[in-house]
Amino acid sequence: MNRLTLFLFLLMLTAALGCSVSQTEGPDGPAVRIGEKATYSVDTAVTDTERQQGLSGREFMAQDAGMLFVFEDEQPRQFWMKDMRFPLDIIWIDGQCRLVGVSAEVPIPPPNADDADIPRAPSNLPARYVLELNAGEWGRAGLSEGDLIEFLGPIAGQYGC
DSSP: OHHHHHHHHHHHHHHHHHHHHHHHSSTTSOEEEETTTEEEEEEEEOSHHHHHHTTTTOSOOOTTEEEEEEEEEEEOOEEEOTTOSSOEEEEEEOTTSBEEEEEEEEOOOOTTOOGGGSOEEEOSSOEEEEEEEETTHHHHTTOOTTOBEEEEGGGTTTSOO
């Protein structure tokens, strides 16, 4: 009987710990909601060093994740894929928190490409924020120009959206 009691106690403890972890992860971290269409957990790149590093060197990114780049001002932007290992959709967001464009399915550069040969993805309109998502996510989630952006979790209200 003692073994059965111990087993049931450990089983209940494991279940309780599992529930508490799932409740505290995700919603508490930084996230970006695009209209009523999709919400992505994000890493943020706010400093020059963080923006320069971006997702370079990472092997993969979860489907419901992204990287949010925050700039001090709104202007035309240009991103490149130096040291990227997976293709991206680059979402351009203006200072009024509206999705103003996308560079879809931006491919990874060829191995050992010279910096001058790495393609650049420009915004067509000025952007203050840039959200990088896995390639194809733009179409899969049905995102479109004009969608409103909202920052959630610890970044809610911190950068303007």
